Amino acid sequence: MSFIATPQSMHFEQALPLASGASIRDYHLSYETYGQLNAARDNAVLVCHALNASHHVAGYYPDQPKSEGWWDNMIGPGKSLDTGRFFVIGVNNLGSCFGSTGPMHRNPDSGEIYGADFPVVTVEDWVNAQARLLDALGIERLAAVMGGSLGGMQALSWTLQYPERMRHALVIASAPNLTAENIAFNEVARRAIVTDPDFHGGHFYRQGVIPRRGLRIARMIGHITYLSDDVMNEKFGRELRSAVGQYQYSTQEVEFQIESYLRHQGDKFSEYFDANTYLLITRALDYFDPAREHGGRLAQALARAQAKFLLVSFSTDWRFAPQRSREIVHALLENRRDVTYAEIDAPHGHDAFLLDDPRYLSVVRAYFDNVAKEFQA
Amino acid sequence: MSFIATPQSMHFEQALPLASGASIRDYHLSYETYGQLNAARDNAVLVCHALNASHHVAGYYPDQPKSEGWWDNMIGPGKSLDTGRFFVIGVNNLGSCFGSTGPMHRNPDSGEIYGADFPVVTVEDWVNAQARLLDALGIERLAAVMGGSLGGMQALSWTLQYPERMRHALVIASAPNLTAENIAFNEVARRAIVTDPDFHGGHFYRQGVIPRRGLRIARMIGHITYLSDDVMNEKFGRELRSAVGQYQYSTQEVEFQIESYLRHQGDKFSEYFDANTYLLITRALDYFDPAREHGGRLAQALARAQAKFLLVSFSTDWRFAPQRSREIVHALLENRRDVTYAEIDAPHGHDAFLLDDPRYLSVVRAYFDNVAKEFQA
Numbered sequence: 001m002s003f004i005a006t007p008q009s010m011h012f013e014q015a016l017p018l019a020s021g022a023s024i025r026d027y028h029l030s031y032e033t034y035g036q037l038n039a040a041r042d043n044a045v046l047v048c049h050a051l052n053a054s055h056h057v058a059g060y061y062p063d064q065p066k067s068e069g070w071w072d073n074m075i076g077p078g079k080s081l082d083t084g085r086f087f088v089i090g091v092n093n094l095g096s097c098f099g100s101t102g103p104m105h106r107n108p109d110s111g112e113i114y115g116a117d118f119p120v121v122t123v124e125d126w127v128n129a130q131a132r133l134l135d136a137l138g139i140e141r142l143a144a145v146m147g148g149s150l151g152g153m154q155a156l157s158w159t160l161q162y163p164e165r166m167r168h169a170l171v172i173a174s175a176p177n178l179t180a181e182n183i184a185f186n187e188v189a190r191r192a193i194v195t196d197p198d199f200h201g202g203h204f205y206r207q208g209v210i211p212r213r214g215l216r217i218a219r220m221i222g223h224i225t226y227l228s229d230d231v232m233n234e235k236f237g238r239e240l241r242s243a244v245g246q247y248q249y250s251t252q253e254v255e256f257q258i259e260s261y262l263r264h265q266g267d268k269f270s271e272y273f274d275a276n277t278y279l280l281i282t283r284a285l286d287y288f289d290p291a292r293e294h295g296g297r298l299a300q301a302l303a304r305a306q307a308k309f310l311l312v313s314f315s316t317d318w319r320f321a322p323q324r325s326r327e328i329v330h331a332l333l334e335n336r337r338d339v340t341y342a343e344i345d346a347p348h349g350h351d352a353f354l355l356d357d358p359r360y361l362s363v364v365r366a367y368f369d370n371v372a373k374e375f376q377a
Numbered sequence: 378m379s380f381i382a383t384p385q386s387m388h389f390e391q392a393l394p395l396a397s398g399a400s401i402r403d404y405h406l407s408y409e410t411y412g413q414l415n416a417a418r419d420n421a422v423l424v425c426h427a428l429n430a431s432h433h434v435a436g437y438y439p440d441q442p443k444s445e446g447w448w449d450n451m452i453g454p455g456k457s458l459d460t461g462r463f464f465v466i467g468v469n470n471l472g473s474c475f476g477s478t479g480p481m482h483r484n485p486d487s488g489e490i491y492g493a494d495f496p497v498v499t500v501e502d503w504v505n506a507q508a509r510l511l512d513a514l515g516i517e518r519l520a521a522v523m524g525g526s527l528g529g530m531q532a533l534s535w536t537l538q539y540p541e542r543m544r545h546a547l548v549i550a551s552a553p554n555l556t557a558e559n560i561a562f563n564e565v566a567r568r569a570i571v572t573d574p575d576f577h578g579g580h581f582y583r584q585g586v587i588p589r590r591g592l593r594i595a596r597m598i599g600h601i602t603y604l605s606d607d608v609m610n611e612k613f614g615r616e617l618r619s620a621v622g623q624y625q626y627s628t629q630e631v632e633f634q635i636e637s638y639l640r641h642q643g644d645k646f647s648e649y650f651d652a653n654t655y656l657l658i659t660r661a662l663d664y665f666d667p668a669r670e671h672g673g674r675l676a677q678a679l680a681r682a683q684a685k686f687l688l689v690s691f692s693t694d695w696r697f698a699p700q701r702s703r704e705i706v707h708a709l710l711e712n713r714r715d716v717t718y719a720e721i722d723a724p725h726g727h728d729a730f731l732l733d734d735p736r737y738l739s740v741v742r743a744y745f746d747n748v749a750k751e752f753q754a
Contacts, residue, residue, distance in 0.1 A: 019624075019626070020624075020626035021626075022626075116628075116629070120626040120627065120628060177615060178615070179606055179609070179610055179615075180606075180609035180610050180612075180613045180614055180615065180633075180635040181601060181604075181606045181609050181610075183615070183633050183635050183636065184597075184601045184609065184635050184636075184639055185601060187597070187633075187635070187636045187639055187640075188594060188597040188598055188601070188639065190628065190629070191593065191594060191597065191640070191643070192569060192594050194629055195590045195593070195594075196590075197574055202629070213572040213573075216568065216572070217565060217568060217569050217572075217594060220561075220564070220565040220568065221565055221598065224558060224561045224562060224565070227558075229556055229557075229558045232556070232557035232558050232561065233556055233557050233558075235557075236557040237557055238554060238555070238556075238557065238560070238666060238669075247396075247397075247664055249396070249397035249398075249399075249497040249664075250497065250660075251493075251497060251567065251653075251656035251657060251659075251660045252493070252567070252571055252579070252656070255660075255663065256557075256560050256564075256663065258557045258560050258561050258564070259560065259561075259564040262561055262564055262565065263564075263568070266568070276628075279628035279629070280628060282628075283627075283628045283632075286632065286633065287624055287626075289615060292615075318695075
């Protein structure tokens with residue numbers, strides 16, 4: 001059971017200072033809200049998105065088949081995050097290509113399309129922009145902030161940047177920073193995009209072309225890291241594409257089903273995702289590292305947090321492995337914070353945070369049941 | 378202590394039938410030999426190479442600094458594979474770009490450079506070509522066949538194609554076939570090469586260009602899979618390239634040391650490796666699957682083997698994980714074969730099979746000490 005979602009947009013004239021020293025003015029944020037803000041204005045939950053997602057978190061758009069939001073299995077009437085009780089806000093981040101101001105929009109200073117000149121944005125910048133949106137919506141304090149993967153980094157950063165503005169933080173399939181291997185995969189994907197002759201230094205819009213080759217490769221690499229070896233073997237194994245069941249002996253044609261699947265994912269992605277956005281978002285991932293200003297001591301970095309936490313990780317996630325969530329848990333416990341941690345034994349790798357795992361959805365449901373008691377009591 | 382190596386070449390006029398149904402004639406194989414073949418001609422060890430290697434297994438070339446062979450730490454006078462006792466043969470495979478006939482050579486049928494028309498070659502084809510080389514060298518039976526990674530697949534295949542032609546097989550950091558994830562990484566690398574506008578369908582030689590962009594991406598992807606997450610974190614972690622120790626906030630410039638390292642690896646590789654060879658060798662990896670003709674039953678496939686085996690795997694190798702070696706061990710034990718298995722606790726990932734791990738080198742040394750007893754007794 002889902003519901004109709006209505007995208008909205010909020011304009012911000014005042015310049016937002018960014019971590020890089022640059023700033024951005026005259027921008028807009030796309031967002032959606034589900035459920036009703038209560039009279040005390042204390043039942044709001046902000047949902048932060050990951051790389052390939054947007055403000056369209058739940059519900060569907062009328063007359064658009066398969067338009068359910070990316071966390072529609074989690075959020076809605078009677079679901080784990082129950083829009084019958086909570087006022088849920090999804091917001092598209094700056095630099096994205098799904099509605100909020102991004103590289104394909106016009107720079108008010110120059111009158112030109114931003115392209116590669118769109119300022120580098122960080123997780124912290126996004127959180128600041130989200131805080132301004134909450135100000136505009138008249139929400140002083142969130143019941144919870146929530147996100148998976150890069151969205152989890154934003155939820156964690158919220159608790160450090162605005163420790164008094166939320167009661168709970170749900171940090172799912174996330175990490176306190178990227179490992180060298182994580183950065184390495186991002187970098188290969190970026191190089192594939194940047195070295196595509198159709199990238200034109202990031203100003204490909206002017207040329208009327210799109211660096212699709214690079215985007216395809218970037219997505220294929222990303223996709224491999226989202227899945228577990230196990231689930232790939234189960235879904236595709238060494239199955240051939242040809243019904244004949246014989247090798248075709250070709251180096252360039254599709255031979256195995258996994259190749260066909262990956263090519264399809266790459267093709268789809270290159271049709272709708274913006275190349276500059278891909279660079280910006282992977283860089284925001286690379287840069288996130290709250291412990292950095294504290295000499296690498298995560299516990300010291302998290303001392304500011306006042307929220308109560310739910311951390312969730314998935315056993316076969318090798319992108320943001322359970323160990324990375326445990327680092328956050330340990331650092332919070334060192335600060336004697338209130339932490340619930342669930343490590344879900346799931347075969348699906350990093351993608352598990354988006355999937356219908358009943359144990360996972362139950363953990364989140366139980367957590368929100370308790371959150372709801374606080375404002376219903 | 379190393380020694381001078383002298384590359385040799387052997388010409389084969391007779392056509393070699395290939396698994397694909399095609400054949401190749403009038404080809405040559407580059408090879409090197411170290412040590413002396415004994416009078417009984419029973420002390421020969423054939424060393425098979427992996428993706429980025431050649432017949433130049435050990436020793437160095439005079440006046441060429443840093444020209445040591447790729448397994449020079451393993452093979453030489455007094456080393457684990459002691460050239461004072463064994464006659465060691467390194468051979469470059471068909472389709473390679475290091476000397477043996479490959480895509481950059483002329484097709485005797487058409488008079489044109491092969492390019493993308495070089496026939497698809499399999500592990501089995503390589504083994505057949507190697508067997509012909511042994512025939513020409515007057516070696517009926519090997520003391521051992523040995524290889525790491527893709528080279529280990531050749532060693533394993535030798536025991537199935539020519540079960541009576543060797544007494545021992547050393548299969549190191551290898552696997553009985555590729556997983557879906559392994560194939561996926563190969564496919565992304567191939568797509569990066571094939572979609573590089575300078576690839577020209579594999580006939581880039583005619584255009585006087587090289588698909589370097591694609592080769593760089595392919596190598597960067599490959600390199601990530603050769604290293605463990607641990608060793609990457611230890612070597613590079615999140616260290617910045619800038620001495621200032623501050624983020625530069627750029628999406629296209631190098632920010633982290635790991636990026637600089639990977640770009641350097643990609644650049645180097647694109648200077649010397651052939652794009653068509655990369656496609657051919659990764660495809661040979663994809664296709665290798667001796668259990669395939671036996672309905673996936675590896676034990677049934679390995680029933681033909683008569684050799685004694687040493688299997689070695691490395692704990693942090695996630696490309697060909699220890700589990701994959703154990704599959705081979707179990708299948709051999711099911712056939713009551715003589716198997717020694719060593720799982721080396723090493724931090725270096727797949728690359729460990731090329732590195733100076735004293736436990737690893739000792740295991741191989743001890744194994745060859747026993748092999749040597751057989752022909753000295």
